Amino acid sequence: REILWLTGLVLLVMTMVTAFAGYVLPWGQMSYWGADVVGKAVGAIPGIGPGLEHVMEGSDALGDVFIHRFFVLHFVMAFAIVAIVGLHVAALHISGSNNPQGVEPSQPSDTVPFHPYYSSKDMVGLMLFGIVFAALAFLWPDLLSEPANYRPANPLHTPTDIEPEWYFFPFYGILQSVPSKFGGLLASAGAVLVLFAVPWLDPSPVRSARFRPVCRIGLFGLVVAFVVLGLVGRHHAAGAWMIAGRCATLYYFGYFLVLLPFAPRFEKTRPLPSFLS
Numbered sequence: 001r002e003i004l005w006l007t008g009l010v011l012l013v014m015t016m017v018t019a020f021a022g023y024v025l026p027w028g029q030m031s032y033w034g035a036d037v038v039g040k041a042v043g044a045i046p047g048i049g050p051g052l053e054h055v056m057e058g059s060d061a062l063g064d065v066f067i068h069r070f071f072v073l074h075f076v077m078a079f080a081i082v083a084i085v086g087l088h089v090a091a092l093h094i095s096g097s098n099n100p101q102g103v104e105p106s107q108p109s110d111t112v113p114f115h116p117y118y119s120s121k122d123m124v125g126l127m128l129f130g131i132v133f134a135a136l137a138f139l140w141p142d143l144l145s146e147p148a149n150y151r152p153a154n155p156l157h158t159p160t161d162i163e164p165e166w167y168f169f170p171f172y173g174i175l176q177s178v179p180s181k182f183g184g185l186l187a188s189a190g191a192v193l194v195l196f197a198v199p200w201l202d203p204s205p206v207r208s209a210r211f212r213p214v215c216r217i218g219l220f221g222l223v224v225a226f227v228v229l230g231l232v233g234r235h236h237a238a239g240a241w242m243i244a245g246r247c248a249t250l251y252y253f254g255y256f257l258v259l260l261p262f263a264p265r266f267e268k269t270r271p272l273p274s275f276l277s
């Protein structure tokens, strides 16, 4: 089950890298300046940073070499994702699916076959996704995109607000809430990396948050903190947004590094059900 969790997170990271690399390709103002911010953040890593930045960008100025490298990264990564999805499903077949109760099925009658039950359930999700996706693509193509990216990249003109695509807002919020450049990079990368440690951070014998009142409230707080960080990323961390961003960043890391390991010591869990349904 740990491998299942870890391959899932590898997929998340690969998708984030693919999406970032893809956003560079239209070579608009946001593509250029977003790449500039990330390149400088990589360059701020002590020791290896400048070398890594140079390998990533290919020359002293973002241009031809950089786009070629990122185009190759973009599609190779996208195909590699398909391979890792295969590993992810293989790992699922070894550990078996979880359930909302977090209790291992004890007899065959506790489980149902994937087809027709889950295939039809997944089809509903797929259709809903298809409807929203088609509506965005065909009716409101500009709803989630940044108009500034229609302007061709111009190294001589910095946009007033450089911001990533909406799905990176929470991590951008963390990046901005930390005053030092390298500290910000460490915190926003750490926000993803800490997820890799979750199977070992949570020692509770009770798996489902349904039976863990403290963990449940904490998890609700985590969702709120993540949304707040997204808003901070959207509005730029200054004034009240800065304070909100710092509090939410502290809570985010506090949830994983303090609440998860220590709550099971005092949390009174509710009794687990003896059957699954």
Ligand code: HEM
Residues within 6 Å of the ligand: 015, 018, 019, 020, 021, 022, 023, 024, 025, 026, 027, 074, 075, 078, 079, 081, 145
């Ligand atoms: C996980 C899979 C993928 C993700 C998440 C992804 C994401 C993205 C994103 C966010 C953009 C920027 C779109 C824009 O702002 O206009 C983009 C552009 C692009 N992607 Fe992908 N992509 C994926 C797979 C692929 C694959 C497999 C290919 C080709 C084999 C590809 C080729 C391109 C090209 C050529 C562009 C530039 C389009 C333009 O300049 O208008 N992508 N991608």
